[in-house]
């Protein structure tokens with residue numbers, strides 16, 4: 001195994017006589033979590049098409065460990081908010097988030113989920129940002145963001161998880 005001096009997430013460290021000493025339990029736990037995120041199937045409007053595209057064969061988010069999209073929050077640990085959140089949808093989003101097991105993560109995808117997007121002004125029915133309802137880990141700008149932007153956000157989320165202190 002080649003170890004680089006600037007590796008911020010060392011899993012194994014050199015030990016005398018050529019062995020490796022596993023000294024960072026945090027790194028192993030975080031590595032496992034970051035590479036096996038299960039997203040909840042959740043999309044409310046047009047951004048959801050781009051999210052589905054990111055999961056499809058051309059972009060294939062499975063390459064990064066986001067393999068198993070789940071239809072129930074009890075089996076998911078990542079929610080990608082893809083689309084407009086209306087006042088009527090907000091309690092549903094909160095309930096889904098509450099039903100997800102810890103640790104759980106949130107990506108806000110697109111202008112609507114970040115700030116209300118094109119509906120920021122002159123509307124009475126749209127929430128002006130998902131973070132008014134649940135905590136958000138990563139924001140993806142765009143209307144809509146391209147699948148590459150979502151993949152980049154997922155990788156950023158993986159990096160964030162790898163920096164988590166568990167103990």
Ligand code: SF4
Pocket residue numbers: 045046047048082083084109110111112113117118142143144145
């Ligand atoms: S950000 Fe744009 S593309 Fe995404 S849901 Fe809102 S209006 Fe649709």
